[in-house]
Amino acid sequence: MSTLSDTLRVAVIGAGYWGPNLARNFAASPDWDLVAICDRDRARAEALARNTGGPAIAESVDELLDSYDLDAVAIATPARTHHSIALAAIAAGRHVLVEKPLAHSTAAGREMVEAARAAGRTLMADHTYCYTPAVLKIRDLIDAGELGDILYVDSVRINLGLVQPDVDVFWDLAPHDLSILDFVLPGGLNPHSVLAEGADPLGAGKSCLGYLSVPLPGGALAHIHVNWLSPTKIRRMVIGGSRTTLVWDDLNPQQRLSIFDRGVDLGLQEMMLGDAAERKGAAISYRLGDTWSPALAEVEPLGLMVGQFASSIRSGEASPTDGEAALRVLSVLEAASGSLAAGGPVRPFEAAREEVR
């Protein structure tokens, strides 16, 4: 076990698609020693180790947890395996970082959160987007009141994507949008209903494109479009506020964020009318103001994320993407699946749970 001033010792479990990104960032971080790579495919683990300073190789989680003195593990395996690996690591006294989504079900995710809490270990989700300069700036702007009240969120995340064998397009792509919403919205993501519509026009056996609606407080609405079949790639989120509207175009590196000081105003009458019913006839107009695009720091999000993981372990304070946050995301995903099955709105497990309390 390391003291606060020491570097922390970590292993990455899973050397497939995402694991190498985690391994490279742990290897480059002053906070961390990358001690081992764990993968059933030894050759794949070795290839990764060669380019990350030569950590040890383990071929199973048991071997990893038994053989190496670790502070933490980072799990980058298929979602269905997160639950058992995380529980084993927590049982072995390790802090745990998990690739999104936290687990394959809300129930499994809740078990992970509760196990970590009981063991006094840090459980954190790698919601990478929350550590990008753009999303950090969006949160700051909302916190500072620059947008005013949130009126709507419209997010589009579409491109030509491989049809995943184990999950539909909601579980594949929407965790990004949901974790971002949870991160930037005051109060986080805690909707009382979720409505999803999907289409499977190729007969793939699962939704390959879909739309997800999440009501927000005050009559606002968040809407997410995910699509594996789009030949054009779009990654754009619009957050409409009562003061300004923010557009985040993640594929425009020269101007990722734009804040439009434009909008629709209820006119003068509104001020003189107390009654909401009377407001309906009020004059409504729009104003055209300047647009502003803040400079963004050039920071490697995963570098920041592994730094946050270290900092949470050392301080014992929850990170903004801790297990609870990941559970809120999971809960909406699960409700989306329920809505697809039911053909109508569904109340998320977590929201239902809150109510019971």
Added chain:
Amino acid sequence: MSTLSDTLRVAVIGAGYWGPNLARNFAASPDWDLVAICDRDRARAEALARNTGGPAIAESVDELLDSYDLDAVAIATPARTHHSIALAAIAAGRHVLVEKPLAHSTAAGREMVEAARAAGRTLMADHTYCYTPAVLKIRDLIDAGELGDILYVDSVRINLGLVQPDVDVFWDLAPHDLSILDFVLPGGLNPHSVLAEGADPLGAGKSCLGYLSVPLPGGALAHIHVNWLSPTKIRRMVIGGSRTTLVWDDLNPQQRLSIFDRGVDLGLQEMMLGDAAERKGAAISYRLGDTWSPALAEVEPLGLMVGQFASSIRSGEASPTDGEAALRVLSVLEAASGSLAAGGPVRPFEAAREEVR
């Protein structure tokens, strides 16, 4: 009354927002004589007449129909008045062109269609977009099989727009998308259910932004996003097909249409598996091909539209945007309003009607 070889005599009713566009195009058309402008606001009518070759002025529909020898009238007044004006014109033996939407309700629209049919007069809707080079090309491409089967349609029509006093954002903007879909989709628009979600975060008393879903044959889905509160203007429709995908970006005059020869394929296994259930496990991959952007003729859509109106009157053949087409659009709009009220999917009147037959 004019013979087939003569020009036709028309009056424009309504000199407000849209009427001047109609008047200018009738005035410039070799098919038409613009005989009169009708508006209760005489000064407004006179100002328009000055720039359209000096037609006569009428201050009421009655005066217009009584005083002038007309073949047709074009109605560009508020939607709520379309029904009575059109019925009066048809009763007076005139052919009728109506600005979108055809009427304020499906029932009113059906009366108009039936009155025109009974009187043997042409009733046509000014679904202007259907006469643009882009939409004409889209229809040709779909008809020629270039896109294959339609898998999905995603349409976004958003910008900062005045909150309308009499209609919500669906009735204001979605007629464009719906009339285009009716025009380009094989078989037209005839969905068996409609799902709409709206938001009124400003307390304007009506939806200021919303989403409309319309299932299409074969598991396909059309989805329309309309929004008055967006500081950025987007007019983009994506039509995903089994062979190629078409993107229409109406705000990019240099490349309005792009056809992507890219897509997701069910792999080799599909061919060997007859069973849909077994297909679910089939390998699915994507291919990246060329993109192609067809040259579009530079044509004034309203010029083409008034030419089509003349041609339908002369030949007696229905135009592609005739009363029946407008009624299909109206039926979906009305179902959208029903869905907003019901909080779930609603079957359109026309679809229900078909079933009864």
Added chain:
Amino acid sequence: MSTLSDTLRVAVIGAGYWGPNLARNFAASPDWDLVAICDRDRARAEALARNTGGPAIAESVDELLDSYDLDAVAIATPARTHHSIALAAIAAGRHVLVEKPLAHSTAAGREMVEAARAAGRTLMADHTYCYTPAVLKIRDLIDAGELGDILYVDSVRINLGLVQPDVDVFWDLAPHDLSILDFVLPGGLNPHSVLAEGADPLGAGKSCLGYLSVPLPGGALAHIHVNWLSPTKIRRMVIGGSRTTLVWDDLNPQQRLSIFDRGVDLGLQEMMLGDAAERKGAAISYRLGDTWSPALAEVEPLGLMVGQFASSIRSGEASPTDGEAALRVLSVLEAASGSLAAGGPVRPFEAAREEVR
């Protein structure tokens, strides 16, 4: 003759490409009465008159000047005829507006300027761009010091254009850029040399694409790219300043102007080093700041321009696009032709003239 409170009486000479735009704006202006249209092609003049409130028709300049009580004429005929028509109108006591370029040569232009001065008549050039909201804002920003010192100007004005029968690409397109530079640069356009390079790869007998360089005070450089053969249309001017850099993308209506608070700095050392020679080794770095896009008023530039013409006539004060300004533009164009012929830099006539004084 009208008093100051009256509207002014104007005729438009030339009903071809540009004349209709002028006629429409005079007809719509509260400052002006459009009294007559003059064109040798009577049918063309009549067609224009029908849509501009029905002014009279004249078939020759002599007929026009003899028959109508006019305050002013607007000349929109081929450049080679500007000189004689303007001199005739001035001789007849009319104020004169001339489409760009002012004349076909500096000598002819100077005669026009001197005739107007001698007769106490207003001579103004229709440098339309100078009346656009974008260019007006650019001038304001430069005047307010927002850009700091001007370091460079790079202007690109290219698209597929008809090869003109009478002028090369410089005379066709560069007047726009040059008149804008004259308008926005402190001190106007008065370079001591001009360098032009052209290419005629189709064998059209004149430059179809070319580059024009104009040194500015303080080591700065303005560079203009004009091209008739480009299938993509670009209208972009970058004005690099020591404080900020402005980018004007005229084909992006959603964000025409962007002001980048970014740039290259000579570092701390510079302040401690007086000697220019020593500065060369100084640390130079760049900073990344915010971007800002000012809202622009929605104004019809030609409406503003005809208003300015009226105002100059009434007040007797020169407009910013008066004959002298147009002469500076003409002088650079003529020097560009000289540079093409000489294969090297050429001193403009006006600059040479200044020196003689």
Added chain:
Amino acid sequence: MSTLSDTLRVAVIGAGYWGPNLARNFAASPDWDLVAICDRDRARAEALARNTGGPAIAESVDELLDSYDLDAVAIATPARTHHSIALAAIAAGRHVLVEKPLAHSTAAGREMVEAARAAGRTLMADHTYCYTPAVLKIRDLIDAGELGDILYVDSVRINLGLVQPDVDVFWDLAPHDLSILDFVLPGGLNPHSVLAEGADPLGAGKSCLGYLSVPLPGGALAHIHVNWLSPTKIRRMVIGGSRTTLVWDDLNPQQRLSIFDRGVDLGLQEMMLGDAAERKGAAISYRLGDTWSPALAEVEPLGLMVGQFASSIRSGEASPTDGEAALRVLSVLEAASGSLAAGGPVRPFEAAREEVR
């Protein structure tokens, strides 16, 4: 020494900005063994070695050439040192890859080319862009006659760049454009004159922005804009041809290449007129055709480049970016410097040399 079937042994000299890219690609290539990294800064070399499979470290070129059994070296040191290191390596019997530019002068470059030829060693320049899918496709399209005759090339390569201590903006950025032109143009780059204009508005002691013109055969013109002071980043090359025009927008990953089947035509008269002088009056018009964007392979250019280096060594055949090609680029750069000093067009050394022969 390796046989044809063996992997080749290479060392990378210089672990600064570009060396790591070369090292990573050699390490990942099946053609190469990365044997050593050479840098005076041992810590920097070691950091690089850790992420490239652990090659040996040498602190000097002498040590490197003496201690290791190498087939080749790759030089990624400051341009001024290329000449001496390359000559030493060739003298030691190694094949040599050199980062652009080949050398700091044409004379030095020619010595390197001649030393390699005399020793029978492969000398190749890392003109990376020539190995990108976009540039490879451009060359194929030109070779296949898709563009017809080349009429003009306009290249813009601008962004906020550090003012380099040792070179001006031409030597920093234009090698990219020139090496691409040399690669794609039939016959390569061999102009008989070069005209450069630069500006140093910050007083940095060298051009920070500039324009370079290179006449091409048949009246065509290539023009290059390089700029360190532009807050917007543009990487766009337009190649206008008599059949089609190609636009390469390297910052648009979704549509890097567009081929416009549009252009300006000399009309019917041309066919009937043999005489070039008479053609000048011929009708010239433009046609608007489709646009086409070819799919591009996703290939790592440096991977392809190190593969080409191996292949050239094994076959003894020159690569398209061999020393001669690099010398043609160098020759234009040197002429550009001469043109800046002379204030007019300058004949490149290589062109002059050809003439003497």
